[in-house]
Amino acid sequence: MSVLELKGITKRFGKFTAVDDVSFEIREGEVFGFIGPNGAGKSTTIRAIIGAISPTSGEVRIHGKPVAAQPDYRKHIAYVPGDVQLWPNLTGGEVIRFFMKLSGNDDTEKMDAMIREFRLDPKKKCKTYSKGNRQKVALISAFLSEADLLIFDEPTTGLDPLMERTFHHHVLAAKFEGKSILLSSHILSEVEKLADRMAIIREGRIIETGRFSELKHITRVHYRVRTPDDLSEVGRMEGVHEFRQEDGEAEFMVDADKVKEVLAVLKHFELDNIETLPPKLEDIFMRYYDAGSGAS
Missing domain, CATH: 3.30.70.980 (YebC, transcriptional regulation domain)
Structure with a gap:
């Protein structure tokens, strides 16, 4: 079953085409890698998925229905950007509990366990956090959400290798729970470890889509x-x-x-x-x- 489907998504900014006729689908319980260098069109595509921008043409579908016909479709999505900004005067724990309340999750035991795994001090205010700690707050919030589509855009930026492994563990755990994950990254080894299928984007266009084993003809x-x-x-x-x-x-x-x-x-x-x-x-x-x- 398709959880997310993009059909011919194109986005132009004036005369510049940032994304050109992008199409792919993500299935239930699948990790889908979205790879390309910085500036290839990954983040623009994701912004169109989450509704931050409107595509010039094309259609985004969630669970088989156009998002235009689903005013509340964002409840299905948890999104973590590569550079997280948080409320400066709230603590990390307060932010996490706020997002848990929004998604209807009250499993504080799981929250505490995840905070320990990510080695986050939840009592500190967000304005004191490093980039990596802000990232941890967002990742924990996403993994604790009830969303069935998790979107990560360069998610391990600012994390040390140990925390990267913790992130990888929770991606696979989310997949085991039946959630779908869009993992956008220019760190190729990360996608290779986690993704069931992947799409390669170059200058705004998808140039290959498939399983790693299916892409061996170009390697x-x-x-x-x-x-x-x-x-x-x-x-x-x-x-x-x-x-x-x-x-x-x-x-x-x-x-x-x-x-x-x-x-x-x-x-x-x-x-x-x-x-x-x-x-x-x-x-x-x-x-x-x-x-x-x-x-x-």
């Missing part, structure tokens, strides 16, 4: 080879990148569509060991943003 395979032979011939082959060899070990990347040709050449060498490393999301991403890739 490269990383090889590590132990051999006494000189593999420079392999390094000169079409589709081979970042070749280097020293002390009897060679490493290189191979375009997915050139793997068969490279392996056919490798079998003529004396190989002590060959290791294939799984393709990374970074490889997919860089293929599209490499100026020489020809992607559009």
